Amino acid sequence: MKALTVEPMRNGSVRVEDVEPPVPGENDLLVDGIALGVCGTDREIAGGEYGAAPPGRDRLILGHESLGRVRQAPPGSGFSPGDLVVGIVRRPDPLPCGPCGHGEFDMCRNGEFTERGIKELDGFGSQQWTVEADYAVALAPALERVGVLMEPATVVAKAWEQIERIGGRAWFDPETVLVTGAGPIGLLAALLGVQRGLDVHVLDRVEEGVKPELVAALGATYHTGSVADLAARVPLDVIVETTGATPVILDAMEHNAADGIVCFVGLGSAGGPVQIDSELMGRRLVLENDVLFGSVNANRRHYEQAAGALEKADHAWLERLITRRVPLAEAAEVFAAPPGDQVKVVVDL
Secondary structure, three states: EEEEEEEEOOOOEEEEEEEOOOOOOOOOOEEEEEEEEOHHHHHHHOOOOEOOOOOOHHHHHEEEOOEEEEEOOOOOOOOOOOEEEEEEEEEOOOOOHHHHHHHHHHOOOOOOOEEEOEEOOOOOOEEEEEEHHHHEEEEHHOOOOOHHHHHHHHHHHHHHHHHHHHOOOOOOOEEEEEEEEHHHHHHHHHHHHHOOOOOOEEEEEOOOOOHHHHHHOOOOEEEEEHHHHOOOOOOOOEEEOOOOOOOHHHHHHOOOOOOOOEEEEEHHOOOOOOOOHHHHHEEEEEHOEEEEEEEOOOOOHHHHHHHHHHHOOOHHHHHHEOOOOOOOHHHHHHOOOOOOOOEEEEEEE
16 A cells, blocks of 8 residues: 655655555554644654654654544444544653553643654555544544644644633633734644634734635634734734744733633744743733743544534535645655645545
8 A cells, every 4th residue: 555654853854655464463453544734743753853653663653643444343342334534643641651541642741642643653645544432432424534634733722721720720611812923733723712602813824815804704803903003903812823924923922811811732943042031021021920831732522522623614615625636646745845824735545
């Protein structure tokens, strides 16, 4: 069968090649791959920035944003041939640490976790793959065209869960949320904000095209100015920062509302030292009871939350997020050029 593979830590090593078909274990599903989402993490692995192949191997099957159809399922697994499924990305560390031992492996404390398509486990970028039944999540049949958005949706499902848990420290009745960045994560964060009945604002650099159109179609408001400009007009109760861009991060830290919550889910490129007015930030954080926190990855609970959010969403709107589909045979070309103004690129398996 064909698979999209990479030699981690070696720039330009992505290729489509023949690999041995997977052999399912006793508790595994055998899955026919339908689609694979491509994100910034995949591009960074392809660029040689990080990633690790399975022990004893030089190459890794790439891809963690999965969608497949069950071909074979073990008895009692709860799955049947024909079911749509997504594979959970992370596996707990073998020790395990406290969070991993309690099913919260997205919060692993010692870094000994493994991840499909990223760290020491083959990903889902192949025509067939296997997944342990305990790490598979079913999707409604109606989501076949858009179910590949499940994994990025889990990232924002977790972010919103954590925002609401933190808000529960006291009286919490947010009205306005700002999402910085209109990529797939930002747009899905905006979707979940709309589903919560909030006044959603999205900030991005692009002035026209599909991103402003998608925000408008959600019933949210699109902006191209700065966080400071918007904060002068609207109290920013919650900010979900998805760009990873230092100026935007600093702007968000300074201009959230009193008792506000800023959640960072974006990863930017490494840069030089950044100056922060520590007195200003300290006084704001202390005197206004502000919270700044980071969130990454997801566990089964967040996958189930994301599945519900996608099922509830306008499926035509979700399909518009997928701005380019490429066949597996041409998948390596996706990593040879910058993404441009694409929102989500998907490989058809």
